[in-house]
Amino acid sequence: MSIAEEADVETLSFGPLENSVGFLLRIAQLTVYERTFAELDRRDVPIGEYTILLAIGLNPGVRQGVLADRLRIKWSNMTKLIRSLEGRGLIERLVSPRDRRAISLRLTAAGETWVEEHKALVLRAVERSVASLDEDEQKTLQSLLRKVAGWPQL
Amino acid sequence: MSIAEEADVETLSFGPLENSVGFLLRIAQLTVYERTFAELDRRDVPIGEYTILLAIGLNPGVRQGVLADRLRIKWSNMTKLIRSLEGRGLIERLVSPRDRRAISLRLTAAGETWVEEHKALVLRAVERSVASLDEDEQKTLQSLLRKVAGWPQL
DNA sequence: TATTGTTATACTCTATAACTATA
DNA sequence: TATAGTTATAGAGTATAACAATA
Numbered sequence: 001m002s003i004a005e006e007a008d009v010e011t012l013s014f015g016p017l018e019n020s021v022g023f024l025l026r027i028a029q030l031t032v033y034e035r036t037f038a039e040l041d042r043r044d045v046p047i048g049e050y051t052i053l054l055a056i057g058l059n060p061g062v063r064q065g066v067l068a069d070r071l072r073i074k075w076s077n078m079t080k081l082i083r084s085l086e087g088r089g090l091i092e093r094l095v096s097p098r099d100r101r102a103i104s105l106r107l108t109a110a111g112e113t114w115v116e117e118h119k120a121l122v123l124r125a126v127e128r129s130v131a132s133l134d135e136d137e138q139k140t141l142q143s144l145l146r147k148v149a150g151w152p153q154l
Numbered sequence: 155m156s157i158a159e160e161a162d163v164e165t166l167s168f169g170p171l172e173n174s175v176g177f178l179l180r181i182a183q184l185t186v187y188e189r190t191f192a193e194l195d196r197r198d199v200p201i202g203e204y205t206i207l208l209a210i211g212l213n214p215g216v217r218q219g220v221l222a223d224r225l226r227i228k229w230s231n232m233t234k235l236i237r238s239l240e241g242r243g244l245i246e247r248l249v250s251p252r253d254r255r256a257i258s259l260r261l262t263a264a265g266e267t268w269v270e271e272h273k274a275l276v277l278r279a280v281e282r283s284v285a286s287l288d289e290d291e292q293k294t295l296q297s298l299l300r301k302v303a304g305w306p307q308l
Numbered sequence: 309t310a311t312t313g314t315t316a317t318a319c320t321c322t323a324t325a326a327c328t329a330t331a
Numbered sequence: 332t333a334t335a336g337t338t339a340t341a342g343a344g345t346a347t348a349a350c351a352a353t354a
Contacts, residue, residue: 012209012213012216012220012221012224013206013212013213014208014209014212015207015209017205017274018308019296019308020277020281020296021280021284021295021296021299022186022187022190022284022304023205023304024295024296024299024300025186026183026185026187026306027226028179028300028302028303029179029180030156030226031226032175032176032179032302033176033180034226051168051177054168054169054171055167055168058166058169059166059167060341062166064335065334065336066166068165071181072181072185072188074182074323074324075336075337076323076338077323078336079336079337080337081197081207081292087337099330099331100333101331101334101335101336102334102335103335117285118264126171126174126175126176126177127174129176130175132174132301132302133175133302137298138175138300139299140294141175141178141299142173142174142178143174144180144287144291144294144298145175145178145179145182145295146178146182147286147287147291148185148287148295149178149182149185150185150286151181151182152349180330202344217312218312219310219311219313228345228346229312229314230313230314230346230347231345231346232313232342233314233315234314234315237314253311253312253353254319254352254353254354255311255354256311257312257313
């Protein structure tokens with residue numbers, strides 16, 4: 001390590017990456033998550049688990065692998081998450097009668113209560129984290145993100 | 155684990171999260187990164203290291219902490235990344251003469267060569283990963299993402 | 309006292325391959 | 332043979348706090 005000859009730079013450029021959706025997606029996502037976690041206090045309301053529980057509640061009987069694929073979670077990792085939620089009594093794992101390989105998921109009463117209790121907190125945090133955009137901009141952004149993710153438009 | 159009474163659900167809803175920028179950002183980002191990595195073969199061209207090297211090349215003398223903040227990398231983790239790049243002879247760490255606490259970074263000749271050699275590959279992969287959007291949609295999305303990230307508009 | 313960067317460590321997240329059971 | 336899920340494990344990524352040097 002030697003002595004620098006030039007001044008530090010405070011305004012940075014990222015060249016071609018400034019026009020890269022992939023790069024900007026990553027930065028924007030990290031920014032929003034930092035804010036969301038700051039509001040939620042990560043340890044009290046794990047946003048990932050909340051998402052899974054909410055989805056199971058909205059889609060009772062959903063197959064585990066379908067949910068994993070949609071949330072971009074590997075099956076091998078999904079197993080651990082689901083077992084943990086089951087162990088805490090928040091969900092039930094049920095063998096599908098049509099295909100006995102498949103596991104279908106539903107909330108227990110305790111799971112429903114948990115989702116309900118944390119709903120307001122999560123939604124408030126999620127909304128605040130994008131307060132820099134107005135209503136129209138949020139709608140536009142949501143639509144473009146769905147397209148990128150290969151999700152159906154609403 | 156018992157027997158399920160209902161059929162599996164293949165079309166999922168995510169309720170209020172479907173209209174959440176934060177949630178969609180995460181899914182979209184994971185989707186794009188999967189595609190990008192598939193093209194790059196992650197082990198050959200680590201996109202994170204490429205970004206750091208590109209930024210140092212475009213902003214010679216940049217201070218380590220400034221770069222870390224901008225890329226949402228913690229200082230303690232940035233140290234390891236920078237030391238690794240230095241150890242491979244791709245960058246130099248220089249003490250800033252104005253503030254002897256600060257480290258300013260620049261590419262070595264080998265570093266410049268590395269960036270140049272991988273430039274085309276990275277940019278091609280990054281572009282292909284958002285091929286589902288047309289030119290205008292990409293511009294709009296980039297602008298909105300910059301706003302979310304708190305970055306200046308170009 | 310505050311800032312810049314480092315060290316050490318623990319924890320979470322993610323990826324991979326081999327495996328069982330069912331279709 | 333292919334699919335649904337599990338297990339084990341390694342590796343990457345991330346967070347936290349205590350610390351030294353300089354401002």
